[in-house]
Amino acid sequence: MSTFVIVYFAFLIGASCLAAYMDRRSVFMPLFSLTLVSFVVGIVGGTSGLWFIAIAAGLLALAAGTSYAFREFLVAILPTNAAKELKTAPLTAAFGLFVMFTYAIAGFFAPWIAPHGETEVIASAFAPADENMLLGADQLGRDMFSRIVYGTRNSVGLALLATSAAFLLGASAGLYAAVRGGWMDQFLGRAADVIMSIPSLIFALLMLAIFGPKIIVIIIAVAIIFSPRVFRLVRSVAGNVVVMDYIEAAKLRGEKRGYLIRKEILPNSTAPLIAEFGLEFCFVFLLVAGLSFLGLGIQPPAADWGSMVRENATLISFGDITPLIPAAAIALLTVAVNFVVDWMLFRSSGLKE
Amino acid sequence: MSATGKKKQVLLDIEGLKIEGFTGEEWVPIIKGVDLKLHRGEVMGLIGESGAGKSTIGAAAMGYARDGTRISGGSIDFDGMELTTATESERRALRGARIAYVAQSAAASFNPAHKIIDQHTEAPLHYRIQKRMEAQEDAMELYERLRLPNPKEIGFRYPHQVSGGQLQRAMTAMAMSCRPDLIIFDEPTTALDVTTQIEVLAAIRDIVDQFDTAAIYITHDLAVVAQMADTIKVLLKGEEVEQASTEKMLSDPQEDYTKSLWAVRSFKRPQKSRPKDATALVSVQNVDAAYTGGEKVLEDVSFDIYEGMTVAVVGESGSGKSTTARCITGLLPPMSGQVLFKGEPLPPSYHDRTKDQLRQAQMIYQMADTALNPKVRISEIIGRPAQFYSGLKGAELKSRVDELLDLIELEPSQYYDRYPPELSGGQKQRIGIARALAAEPSFIICDEVTSALDQLVAEGILKLLDRLQKELGLAYMFITHDLATVRSIADEVVVMQNGKVVEQGPKEEMFTPPHHPYTDLLLSSVPEMDPNWLTTLLEERGVDNVGESADV
The missing domain is CATH 1.10.3720.10 (MetI-like)
Structure with a gap:
């Protein structure tokens, strides 16, 4: 048992319990699903499998976080009408906008x-x-x-x-x-x-x-x-x-x-x-x-x-x-x-x- | 009608009903605590302007809240069952079987891909009340009771193969198919002509009486509700104004708002007569017209409109009123005959008319929603004709727009930069009028301008049009099927039927007998505020004479 595995599972279970305690169903469900999937992958694929899952989940969380922040940023800087529309945009759309923004910067x-x-x-x-x-x-x-x-x-x-x-x-x-x-x-x-x-x-x-x-x-x-x-x-x-x-x-x-x-x-x-x-x-x-x-x-x-x-x-x-x-x-x-x-x-x- | 005297069991008991709608980002109350008690076999009329929450209450009586709304408080008790807390499947089991709904537009509510009788038998089959053959026989019996022609055969047609009035009666029959305890009629005759309306009203009233069904009758037409309901409840902005039995409500309304509703038809103005030895402003002469490849829609239509006068063109839908307007404006070049303007013939197609000829004749449309471009500011909608015809620019244009907004009684600073979807129906119609006025015309065609509006608002529009006529000396061609409007505003009346002018003359002459038989039918079909009007009329005409056989 490496330290990584112990820390990883401790973090996931702790976060799940916290989410459940705070009655945040939308947070709890993905977190605990991830815990269960990691558990199965950990048994089958060992530590390297766990690393893979952890990195994938981390990247996904990073993308979601970036999209969320980018959307809030756009809402803050745009005029009220456009901001109102953007507020209701799903995270995927914000992610798309962020990627397009990056490409535009790279191109220019x-x-x-x-x-x-x-x-x-x-x-x-x-x-x-x-x-x-x-x-x-x-x-x-x-x-x-x-x-x-x-x-x-x-x-x-x-x-x-x-x-x-x-x-x-x-x-x-x-x-x-x-x-x-x-x-x-x-x-x-x-x-x-x-x-x-x-x-x-x-x-x-x-x-x-x-x-x-x-x-x-x-x-x-x-x-x-x-x-x-x-x-x-x-x-x-x-x-x-x-x-x-x-x-x-x-x-x-x-x-x-x-x-x-x-x-x-x-x-x-x-x-x-x-x-x-x-x-x-x-x-x-x-x-x-x-x-x-x-x-x-x-x-x-x-x-x-x-x-x-x-x-x-x-x-x-x-x-x-x-x-x-x-x-x-x-x-x-x-x-x-x-x-x-x-x-x-x-x-x-x-x-x- | 006779249910009032007896003491009956309460069927539907709504208490303190509150419904909220989601607009923008917050929940806004639509219904603010309404009580409603309906006994078995009782017919209650719900009336009020649009937006008063009539239909929302009607839907709530089925335990249903439309998309974007929610029932936020109060209780709905249907025959001992609490609908606000019942599960969806429990409520669904009630609908169709014990509570039925008749919608405003039967044409839009029937599925065009299935035969009428198949749609009729769907509910009884679903609830296993009847076998298919039994249900079909029952449907035919109901069709017969509703006086539909060929009751044995009509159900096997598709919805587009029967007329609007027949379809509305077929829908009432469908609502009856499971012999429900309660039927909700949501403006069932609003989309129909006066002559067809009578058939449907008589049919609905008979069938509700025969099966002793309770009903909620939603309408904005007081005269209609007076015929149908035992009790009337008046609503305003989601709140109850008052409730009383029909006779009491008509003879002795308590609240100011109810009184104003009752008094709405009071607007009248004296009839003007034609100016002597003047040429007619617009003269339609022997016009025949047809749409490409179709039959003749207009046949030998002639009438004159003099300066400063209002000519009302009346008739049922399909009688060629709007087509006549299209011939005058040049959208539909006539096959033969001509339109004279101040004695000079106008080119048949609007493409060939000069700017000045186009400027002289303007139109105001029935549906203000589709008549104003939703993406253009009010200032530009009104300003464009002024800019286009008179070449006004900058400050001149702005002051002209302000002047026009003043003329239609809207505060310029408030409306200048707004878009049409932000306005109410009456305000939109006023903008439509301002756009017509901006061209400085001498003649305006008003195509059913008040029929999509509530009575109070419509009254305001009529008064405005009348004032503008006095101030600017306009001539109106007033297309309508509403004879009450004609009575209040017209100087001359042209009655049309099947593309022909059947009678024309000054208003007072037209409203005093003897009439042409068709004019008589139209006139006698206009509902009156007397609760016994329908009964009396049916007796006069003879029951068998209502319906298809009432043709002249």
Whole structure:
């Protein structure tokens, strides 16, 4: 029996008893469940199993604590209206916001955060981590950590640009179709159907093969692929607004279509649109990463998470986790965005009560 | 009706009921301690404005608190069973079997995917009271008693295949399917036309009498409640104002609030006559109209509206009143015929009209909720027409908006920066009026502007419209199905049926016999405050004449 095991169980049982005594059911249940799980894992896996459980639980508690503190921080600094909304946000959404905040910082201040240059060769290939390199070196001897920080800029920036382009295209077409109606509505709708019928990856590969793997081609290809989904959503949301009496009143006043769209329809359809933006962003991000993995995305030597996974893939067979780090960065961002989107969808769907 | 005399057993006894609702971040009281005692076979009318807590009390009588509300105090005793402490399954066993509920909109309450009779027999089958065939036969018998046409066949239709009034009666039959001790009627006739309302009222009253069922009848229409209830309870903001038997309540109300409710229909103004040798401001001439691909909705509609006068267009729903308005505004270009404005023909579609032509005719809508953009500030809603037509900017625009807010009797500094969802129904309707006025029109179409409002609030709106007419010399086209409104505000009346004008003329002439048979039907169907009105009317028409056969 090591000291760790004794201290660990003493702490858990003590905390559980305290929670039970204070009648805090929501604290007691997870704590005591953890105690029971640790007990079983301790018998099966020994001290190392216990360490694993303890670290996992600690990380989870840390994430929850960070999210909680971050939410309170946002509530404190934001204006009252936004703060009121945020107060009701679940911890997962706060966690998502925190992760997004971290990524934004990393992207904006990459040159200051990264200890080495994006393309600077500083060590031998696949050198292990040392005090100079936090995560070791890649296949050409460049610092892995620096490249991940720069990759935030490239990968996330590209995905953001492409999603915005898709939204611009899809939303303006959708709003126009809803306001105009008639044959134009039909025409745009069928055009969207045609684009949706082409498999997205094949379409992107085709475009990139024809025009070459340039950034602008990626953005346009992705915008075309994703705009029909945005179009459909916007058209249905705007379609519900267009039939309102206040639109009729504005039409009878003689307002132009531009005014109708900007002032009357758009303010009433922002909530689902923002949620959809987050959702589409994840898909775009994964598609761009996939393209990079296939060698058709952002071209070397620029750092990009998708291509970093591919370039370091050989290390997997040596049992090294280095290639999984950029993959984890992708996964974390997607999960974080989804957490935030879930919360927003929940709010806009009116399921609050 | 005859239950008052006998001493009967108490069925439902609510004492000190308190209900709270969750708004924003705290619990706010909705019902502040209401007592209610209902005997077997007694019909109690609950009346009050919207927000008075009528429906909440109705739901509480079933031991039910809607989402976001909770019963925070008091007791609800139903036939010896305490509902506030009963378990959910105990309460569920009561609902449908011993307590039934009839909702306001039958069309929204029936499941459109199932036949009416299948929905009817659901409760008896669930509670194992009857076998399916028995339940179906029982349903047909109930349909017959409720005077539904083809009682043997109508249940096998889907809800969309029968009319609104028939559906409401089918729902009453459904509530009766388990022969409950108590039925809660939550505004069962509010969404219906006056002519259909009579059928439903007569049917409900008969069936409640025949089975000696106790009922709580919730409505905001005093004349209706006078026909139905043995006792009336008046509610205001979650508190009881007073309770008395129907005759006593009508003849001798005690509280000031009740008196004001009773006096609400008193607003009247003298009828104006047409100005001599002037051209009509708006003249609708031989208009035919149809929606794309459909049948003709309007056929040869003609009438004139003179400056400074109010023309009321009345008729049941589907008679083409609103379509006429759409033809005048140009939303629906007529197939033939034309609309003249000050003697000059208007282009059929609003796309082709000039800014000035558009400015002259404005609309006020029935549902203020959908007529005002919820995401736009009041100042901009009212300011936009002024800015758009007159090109006002900055300080000029602000003073114009303030002036308009003053005109509709809302304090400018308080409402300037607010959003429509923060306002009450009456205030929203006033904003709608201000938006119409901002264009400085000479003619306003009022499409059922008061029918979604409580009587006191509606009265205020009518007075406001009347004052504005005097001050600004406006002409109104007043679309309504409420003849009481017509009586109070109109100068001329146009009666429409099935897309045709059946009769038109000055108000006083229209309200004195002889009438066109359809006008007569409309007029006689308006409920009156006399508790014997329905009985007398049914005797006059003959019982068999109520319902589908009452057509002219």
